[in-house]
Amino acid sequence: METWLDKIENLLASLFANIKLVEKGLLGLEGSYVELLTVLALGMLAVIPIFVPRNNRQIWRHVNQLFGLAIFVFVVFTCLGVFGMIRNFYRGLHEIGRENIIALYYCSVPVTILVTSMLFGPAFCGWICPTGALQEFVASLTRKWTKVHKKMGYSFSPPILIFAIFAALVFLLWMYRLSVTRLFFIEDASIYWSQVLIILLFVLAFRMREWDLKLRRLRILSFLIIAFGAVMSMRITSPVHFGFAKVYDPASFLATVMVALAALAIPMVWCRYLCPWRCVIAWAGKNSVRYIDFDESKCISCSKCTQVCDLDAVVNGKIDIHECHMCFKCVDTCPENCFSVRDDWSRSCKKS
């Protein structure tokens, strides 16, 4: 009776020999109020999209993103990162009633992001998120190529394939170097994510047009994985997490490099296909007060908005609310001013 269970367990143990479970959530620095700073900073950054002048909005957005990067580099020392937020939210909810201050530390960032997303739309993704900012800045280098391929509708695209092979090579070499010296903890789970990313790149090189929307459902899967990890008290790190803790974390850094490389080929590839936090923000954004309104009568079907959107969220003015990052690029490029940013407080919540 015992043998087959033991066999399964041994098999699992041999598969994940380099993973160890960690009992605690990531702790902030002793006595620091750094999480409160993030509430402050995130709150302000979320409010800025309302006030910035229309004519230079995209420049302001990039400035905002830079601030976001700076804040996150600072805050990463405590507990951030896309995955960390979900896990720490779970932790924080558990601390309510026991250690209220700790609960505030853990919950403040996710709650701030959720609340601002429910009020001001999913602007976090387009204006603040450091992963998004990194990808966008990197992608601007190859915008010429990616734009052409987007116009062609992403049929089989040699540049994407080349980038994918390049990324895979970098990944393999790096892994080889790391594996000589390092034991991998589950801490280094971002390695798995970078693997997924590379496989995804190869898939996308051939089948992007057909499978784009289907592959975006991977986000739900990755959210489930992270939530499961949080419940099982596993730590899973994400890209843009490399300054993490006192230990230099090469896995996370590697994952960050992978995301950046992949973004060269496909802008915002992480947000499109893998970001787990994006599911939650999309839900909040769906119910948010602020939204982008489209006046169809003014539209001249120039499809500039379709071209300018990094996420393929706009098709001739129709905005897919699940994908929109509220970067307002379409609003700013539209020659006929079809788009307008509206606040509708009585907007009824969509029935699921």
Added chain:
Amino acid sequence: MSGSDRPVKQWLPPVCIMAMQTASYIIFGISGWFMPLELFSVLLFLANVVICRILIKGGADNVLGSSIMFIIMTHALIGQRIAPDSLTSGSILMVNILILYVGFKIYENLSKLHFMLFVVSYGILFAVFIIGMENAEALFLLALMGLAATARDFRLLSYYWALVVAFTFCQPYAWPAVICLFFLIKILQTASDNRASATLLVFLASGLLLVFFVLLPVLILLADENSRNIVNMLKDADVLNALFTTAITATCSTLILTVLCVPLAYALVRSDFFGKTFLLSIIDLPIIIPQSAAGIMLLRVFSKQQVLGEFFFHALGIRFDGTLLGVILAQIFVSMPFILKSAMTAFSAVPLSVEQNARTLGASALSTFRRVVLPVSARGLLTGCILAWARAAGEFGAVLFIAPYPQTAPVAVYNRFTSVGLVETAPLVATLILFSVLLFFVMQFSINLMPKVHTRERN
């Protein structure tokens, strides 16, 4: 709103506040009560200057802007007194401004009821976290942010309150409470969407509260248990044996019951005879007799030294006490009414005309039963089998008396409880619950695989 009507006085409130702030900075600075040149105070002063400029130009709503300025000023003056440091004070300020903004917008754009609810919610949160609890200011901040996001919609607000209630008052068991409350709210909302009357809603709410109250222990036990403990439980030979014993005996008794009771049910439905009513009422007897009494009764009759038991032992060499047969016997005894009753319900739903048609077309009585009646009533029969199986697998009282060994799962739980205590038994119970729930879902799913009768009839 009133400010924009009279543009002459538009500059008045912001400038007044500016003047007040400057004056108090100077006065308090001189008296040494606080330091106006500290970074935080200077920042807040500058923020107010900027807002004041915007307001004078008419770039924003005057009332809202002035209120925000006022809040900023108060925070600059007393913020550091109520918060441990300027960062905390700053984040409290952020939250306050957010609440003010949301409240203002709700007042402006939505009904009075929304605004009332918003204010009342704020009051309750304040009473609960600041007055009622010690050291809960942090929670108050979190809760306020949530309120700001959800106050504009009744649905969202109800979910929000469910969250708050679950995570502050039901803390160790917050997740089960959240699941129950969310489910309840969802049910009520969809019911009211489908135009259920107020009475029905009250019935639903009160009844469901009881249902959840009863079901809550299941969720709690599952949520409490570490998955590791469950895996360890499964590696225990005793537990595995008990699980296998339970599965085998329950399946056996269900099979026996199905083979014998389903035809019996058909006969009872389709025939008339002397004492039918009496027989029908006697079927319920195993439900009415207490399980322990049933166990002792069975022991009295079937154990080795007693009348029937002795006969079986000497004539056929089988004994019931302490064997699998005994377990099966007890299980058959307690679960018979379930399968019989549901089979009878299923059969009586089969229209007589269908059977008669089959007979006139030349089918024999047996083949009518096999090829017409059974498929038509398959769903009901399967439900009966599942009920009987579940009853048999869960039987404790009767089994304990006639066959305490080989252990079935319920007996194993009892033995473990009496020998090692509550804490050690909990993982086993969680394992059992998990298994039962899984099995239950599989079985319910399998019911859906059975042919649907009524739709086919209409076609």
